[in-house]
Amino acid sequence: MIALLAAVTQVPDPPTTAALPPGVTLPDKDRPILLSAIDGQATHLLTGDRRHFGPYFGQSIRRRLIQRPAVYLAGRRGTP
Numbered sequence: 001m002i003a004l005l006a007a008v009t010q011v012p013d014p015p016t017t018a019a020l021p022p023g024v025t026l027p028d029k030d031r032p033i034l035l036s037a038i039d040g041q042a043t044h045l046l047t048g049d050r051r052h053f054g055p056y057f058g059q060s061i062r063r064r065l066i067q068r069p070a071v072y073l074a075g076r077r078g079t080p
Helices: 002-006 031-039 050-056 069-076
Strands: 044-046 064-067
Touching (some): 031 064, 044 069, 064 069
Parallel strands (some): 044 064
């Protein structure tokens, strides 16, 4: 877990004028989360928010894979 946290990078909030990708619908409070992942060039967006991000679990949005943390960690088991 420590190695995973060492690889985490914080990114600034996205511009308030940034638009979501076509076909993606999120409440105003969740928009900055996805937009920051995109703007920060993340490979994954990990969230337990099933209500708002659930329809996107397992999908890539602008090359950012949306996953629940447990699914991501299960996929990393055995990975150095």
